[in-house]
Amino acid sequence: MGRNMALPLLLSLAVLAASPAATANPGAAFDNWLTATNTDYKVNQALYAKKAVGDTGNTLDASLSAAEANKTTYVVDPKGSGDYKTINAALAAIPEGNTGRVILDLKPGEYREKIFLNLSKPFVTFKSDPMNPAIIVYSDTAATVGKDGKPVGTVGSTTCAIESDYFVAYGVVFKNDAPLAKPGAKGGQAVALRVFGTKAAFYNCTIDGGQDTLYDHKGLHYFKDCLIRGSVDFIFGFGRSFYENCDIVSIVKEVAVLTAQQRTKTIEGAIESGFSFKNCSIRGEAGGQIYLGRAWGDSSRVVYAYTQMSKEVVPVGWDGWSIKAPESSGIYYGEFKCSGPGSDAKKRVGWAQDLTEAQVKPFIGTHYVFGDSWIQPPPTGKSAPSTKTSKSSADSPAESPDSSSSAESPKSSKDSAAASSPKSSASYSKDAKSSEKKKEA
Ligand SMILES: *[C@@H]1O[C@H](CO)[C@@H](O)[C@H](O)[C@H]1NC(C)=O
Numbered sequence: 001m002g003r004n005m006a007l008p009l010l011l012s013l014a015v016l017a018a019s020p021a022a023t024a025n026p027g028a029a030f031d032n033w034l035t036a037t038n039t040d041y042k043v044n045q046a047l048y049a050k051k052a053v054g055d056t057g058n059t060l061d062a063s064l065s066a067a068e069a070n071k072t073t074y075v076v077d078p079k080g081s082g083d084y085k086t087i088n089a090a091l092a093a094i095p096e097g098n099t100g101r102v103i104l105d106l107k108p109g110e111y112r113e114k115i116f117l118n119l120s121k122p123f124v125t126f127k128s129d130p131m132n133p134a135i136i137v138y139s140d141t142a143a144t145v146g147k148d149g150k151p152v153g154t155v156g157s158t159t160c161a162i163e164s165d166y167f168v169a170y171g172v173v174f175k176n177d178a179p180l181a182k183p184g185a186k187g188g189q190a191v192a193l194r195v196f197g198t199k200a201a202f203y204n205c206t207i208d209g210g211q212d213t214l215y216d217h218k219g220l221h222y223f224k225d226c227l228i229r230g231s232v233d234f235i236f237g238f239g240r241s242f243y244e245n246c247d248i249v250s251i252v253k254e255v256a257v258l259t260a261q262q263r264t265k266t267i268e269g270a271i272e273s274g275f276s277f278k279n280c281s282i283r284g285e286a287g288g289q290i291y292l293g294r295a296w297g298d299s300s301r302v303v304y305a306y307t308q309m310s311k312e313v314v315p316v317g318w319d320g321w322s323i324k325a326p327e328s329s330g331i332y333y334g335e336f337k338c339s340g341p342g343s344d345a346k347k348r349v350g351w352a353q354d355l356t357e358a359q360v361k362p363f364i365g366t367h368y369v370f371g372d373s374w375i376q377p378p379p380t381g382k383s384a385p386s387t388k389t390s391k392s393s394a395d396s397p398a399e400s401p402d403s404s405s406s407a408e409s410p411k412s413s414k415d416s417a418a419a420s421s422p423k424s425s426a427s428y429s430k431d432a433k434s435s436e437k438k439k440e441a
Pocket residue numbers: 070072095097098099100101
């Protein structure tokens with residue numbers, strides 16, 4: 001996916017799609033779906049209300065409430081004054097199947113590590129200081145050759161992969177600093193962050209890369225006050241995600257595509273997915289045109305509400321990519337009360353929707369991601385002291401002879417092998433295969 005070679009085609013498709021033949025015709029399928037979404041919304045509201053008047057008044061998932069009542073903090077400092085020097089060392093110390101929240105208090109600095117958070121370690125928080133952040137950075141691309149002698153692919157290019165549930169990040173920079181691929185070059189996908197676990201929240205984070213920056217892969221996700229930078233298809237995947245107050249920036253002179261949302265009937269669970277953006281700002285820092293999205297999958301779904309769009313956003317807005325009849329395929333692209341020179345809904349492709357207040361309501365709140373059961377305020381405030389108790393400084397990985405080698409060559413760790421072959425995780429393999437197939441297709 002994200003072949004630069006496809007862009008001339010993309011542009012011509014967009015021009016075709018904008019022809020008067022395709023003037024606004026929401027269609028019965030769209031109306032049915034809106035009705036269903038609104039019904040879901042009411043049912044969920046009712047469920048939460050019922051839960052809230054129950055025994056504790058707590059609507060949070062029980063396992064999450066329990067985890068929040070039992071917190072441990074590990075201090076990670078690349079300069080060596082914490083419990084651990086690397087994030088990988090701290091993650092390795094978390095017991096599998098942990099039931100309490102483990103907060104990694106990340107001291108400022110660069111963490112040149114490839115991270116893979118196994119699904120067996122839920123309730124992990126990466127906490128940093130947005131004004132002086134921890135920068136997690138690596139530079140693999142899809143074309144990087146892995147241990148097995150083959151290119152690692154899009155999934156394997158990821159700097160930081162989160163596969164466990166209930167992850168939280170505050171004030172962290174996730175970055176892939178591979179040089180930007182030349183237009184038309186193959187294998188330029190360079191993922192900075194891939195989120196595959198469900199119920200994950202990101203506050204005041206920066207997700208920084210080029211092609212395929214943020215793999216919003218699967219699950220319920222919330223991004224608030226984040227900066228996301230990229231070029232082609234830079235937010236992609238079949239997550240069901242709510243982006244609020246985010247700054248979304250194209251870094252290229254050529255064409256950028258902000259989303260490639262992969263809602264499709266052929267991946268289990270993907271039909272529940274979609275990206276909703278509220279009160280975000282979209283802009284380009286190098287002058288290239290910006291598409292709001294192109295359809296990766298037959299039923300791609302993206303909504304922008306109250307979003308500021310700079311002049312780089314192309315008037316047609318959206319692209320059907322390889323979908324021949326976007327108006328009847330199940331693609332839902334909508335906008336509501338956006339502003340700025342790039343926001344003129346009248347010039348959009350005929351099959352995009354200028355939504356009404358009632359239509360947009362299910363999308364523009366944390367209820368879109370069933371947030372009442374898992375979204376909590378960001379973990380701001382002063383860092384707690386380390387509460388890690390089980391280790392003396394003598395056997396702390398930060399001090400042990402092994403740790404320097406792990407700091408210098410994170411690739412030698414078991415985790416990096418996992419990152420280049422995530423198929424070893426059972427629940428993962430099926431989806432990964434189908435996404436990879438699409439990406440190489
Ligand atoms: C608290 O969390 C730790 C780490 O996950 C776990 O080992 C411990 O059993 C938990 N304690 C309670 C009371 O749940």
